[in-house]
Amino acid sequence: QVQLVESGGGLVQPGGSLRLSCAASGFNLDYYYIGWFRQAPGKEREGVACITSSDGITYYADSVKGRFTISRDNAKNTVYLQMNSLKPDDTAVYYCAVARWASLPREPYEYNYWGQGTQVTVSS
Numbered sequence: 208q209v210q211l212v213e214s215g216g217g218l219v220q221p222g223g224s225l226r227l228s229c230a231a232s233g234f235n236l237d238y239y240y241i242g243w244f245r246q247a248p249g250k251e252r253e254g255v256a257c258i259t260s261s262d263g264i265t266y267y268a269d270s271v272k273g274r275f276t277i278s279r280d281n282a283k284n285t286v287y288l289q290m291n292s293l294k295p296d297d298t299a300v301y302y303c304a305v306a307r308w309a310s311l312p313r314e315p316y317e318y319n320y321w322g323q324g325t326q327v328t329v330s331s
Contacts, residue, residue, distance in 0.1 A: 243288045
C-alpha cells in the first residue's frame with residue numbers, strides 16, 4: 208500500500224525554524240518527483256518546493272527561496288523540508304506529494320499520491 212506520512216509541524220515564532228519530514232512506504236522514492244505544497248485557509252494550494260527523481264534539480268517558490276530547502280534521503284525513503292526564517296505568512300497545512308512523471312512539477316495536479324498534511328503555525 209502506498210503511503211506518505213508528514214511530520215514535524217507545530218507552532219513556531221517568527222524567525223524560527225522547522226524541519227518537516229515525509230516518510231514513504233510501499234514504493235521507492237528514488238524514481239519519483241517529490242513536491243511540498245501548502246494550503247492556508249481561504250487560499251488555493253500552492254507549490255513550495257520540489258526535487259526531481261533524476262539529477263536532483265530543485266525548484267522553489269519565490270516566496271520561500273533562500274529560506275526553505277528540500278532534500279531527500281534515499282536510504283531512509285524520506286523527503287525533508289528545512290524551513291528557516293519563518294514568517295506568519297508561512298502558516299498553512301503542508302503536504303508532501305509524489306509524481307512518477309511531471310512536465311510541470313510545481314503544479315499540484317501533476318502529483319499522484321499525497322500525504323495527509325501537517326500544520327505549521329508561525330505566530331508570536
